[in-house]
Amino acid sequence: MAFYREDYVLVKKKFEEKRNKAKEQALARREYLCEQIPGMRQICDTIESAGPRAYRAALLGREGFDERFAEIRRQTEELVEKQAEILAENGFPKDYFDVKYECPVCRDEGNVDGRMCECMRAELIKAGYVSSGISGLCGRMSFETFDTSYYSGEDRRNAELILDRCRRYAKEFHGKGSGSMIFMGGTGLGKTHMSVAVAKAVVEAGYSVYYRTAEELFADFRAERFRRFDDNSPVRTDRYAECELLVIDDLGTETSGRDVTSFLYSLLNMRINSGMPTLISTNLSHKDMISVYDERIASRLLGEFLPYRFTGTDVRMQKLKE
Ligand SMILES: Nc1ncnc2c1ncn2[C@@H]1O[C@H](COP(=O)(O)OP(=O)(O)O)[C@@H](O)[C@H]1O
Ligand SMILES: [Mg+2]
Ligand SMILES: [Zn+2]
The missing domain is CATH 3.40.50.300 (P-loop containing nucleotide triphosphate hydrolases)
Incomplete structure (x- = not known):
């Protein structure tokens, strides 16, 4: 089972575009709210920097790492909660910042766990009707x-x-x-x-x-x-x-x-x-x-x-x- 090579290349590209568009739209929503709501940009930036900060905390050595890590975590959770509150207060859905993929199963990757996702198979079949x-x-x-x-x-x-x-x-x-x-x-x-x-x-x-x-x-x-x-x-x-x-x-x-x-x-x-x-x-x-x-x-x-x-x-x- 191979599908038609040219269809495969086109469908793959379409999925990539779909994914990029979903990410861009999520970024645009974030930017919009950061402009609209005072303090939101700071909250977003701090939440998003949790990973790098945890990494730096690890570089400082084992001593006190657990405390430093717990502090970052506590702070992040607090901010996530605060962010959700602000969203709710302003009438935005909870998942407003999330990337909205067309297919939640494969997140528009076209495959899950090394297997082709049904959404991609369906897309290839549609393309196959045409190319055949x-x-x-x-x-x-x-x-x-x-x-x-x-x-x-x-x-x-x-x-x-x-x-x-x-x-x-x-x-x-x-x-x-x-x-x-x-x-x-x-x-x-x-x-x-x-x-x-x-x-x-x-x-x-x-x-x-x-x-x-x-x-x-x-x-x-x-x-x-x-x-x-x-x-x-x-x-x-x-x-x-x-x-x-x-x-x-x-x-x-x-x-x-x-x-x-x-x-x-x-x-x-x-x-x-x-x-x-x-x-x-x-x-x-x-x-x-x-x-x-x-x-x-x-x-x-x-x-x-x-x-x-x-x-x-x-x-x-x-x-x-x-
Ligand atoms: N068994 C069948 N059931 C439903 N429609 C049929 C059937 N056989 C032929 N047709 C329809 O009749 C038309 C002529 O059939 P087609 O398959 O083109 O005939 P052939 O290729 O043998 O000349 C087509 O529109 C086709 O869909
Ligand atoms: Mg005929
Ligand atoms: Zn899928």
């Missing part, structure tokens, strides 16, 4: 919204099986070695819906996911190939190789060409050889795959990808009639 490319879809398309009552008879049993297997796939996902799947079948049968549902659950489990339509994928590879030598923009195709789950939607709808076949072959080969899971959805049949790409790709896809055939009647059409 599913944010526009995953509100509507999830396991929860996949409704098997749109299918009837044998088709419903098939849809239930697919839902069950995909849920399990996402639950057991562990990056490398999780296996690859291909969703086949006609238009409107829920292939995209199911792909996004899997992608969403895998993002939520903390993995880096990249969802692209075949059209976008090949456009990226073509752009990468024809990139000018002096163009230093980051290599966008890296993500296709690096993400822990790659989802290619609608394979076969892209503008065809020999380059497409070779991009696809090297990408699939690379991911298969290194055990990186890929999820493909397509309207193509096995025969189409051979004619659109070639035998090598078709046999790669059928040999290495667990196939699920979506059957039934166009759900989009059914929904239009609702």
Whole structure:
């Protein structure tokens, strides 16, 4: 479980900014009250200097240290009490000077006792929806919204099986070695819906996911190939190789060409050889795959990808009639 590196860097930075802002605001509140209330600055300064004074008291030697220390402590406690009284008298809450962190559990550090705090995990998942490319879809398309009552008879049993297997796939996902799947079948049968549902659950489990339509994928590879030598923009195709789950939607709808076949072959080969899971959805049949790409790709896809055939009647059409 890694999350997407770039999301991690951004979220870390956001937390740091959040922390700094909370501290600045606490300082501003302190400054405000010190300006407003006579004697408050002296009280604050004295309370805050208790640490350094105790340190100096220790440097004076063991002899009389306990008394010196007790005196500092007594004085500080007295001042803290006095400060609280003044705050109350002036109608300010007791914690007015405290740094107000957004997350009291981790104090906006993002981790507690060496473990990632839930607040940071939630933030990374939110970032993951966006960076994976599913944010526009995953509100509507999830396991929860996949409704098997749109299918009837044998088709419903098939849809239930697919839902069950995909849920399990996402639950057991562990990056490398999780296996690859291909969703086949006609238009409107829920292939995209199911792909996004899997992608969403895998993002939520903390993995880096990249969802692209075949059209976008090949456009990226073509752009990468024809990139000018002096163009230093980051290599966008890296993500296709690096993400822990790659989802290619609608394979076969892209503008065809020999380059497409070779991009696809090297990408699939690379991911298969290194055990990186890929999820493909397509309207193509096995025969189409051979004619659109070639035998090598078709046999790669059928040999290495667990196939699920979506059957039934166009759900989009059914929904239009609702
Ligand atoms: N089982 C389902 N339950 C709820 N909505 C579905 C289901 N299957 C498909 N849809 C919806 O119907 C539309 C078409 O489905 P989609 O997944 O895009 O089909 P495909 O990718 O197979 O062409 C989408 O809006 C999708 O959310
Ligand atoms: Mg689709
Ligand atoms: Zn937290």
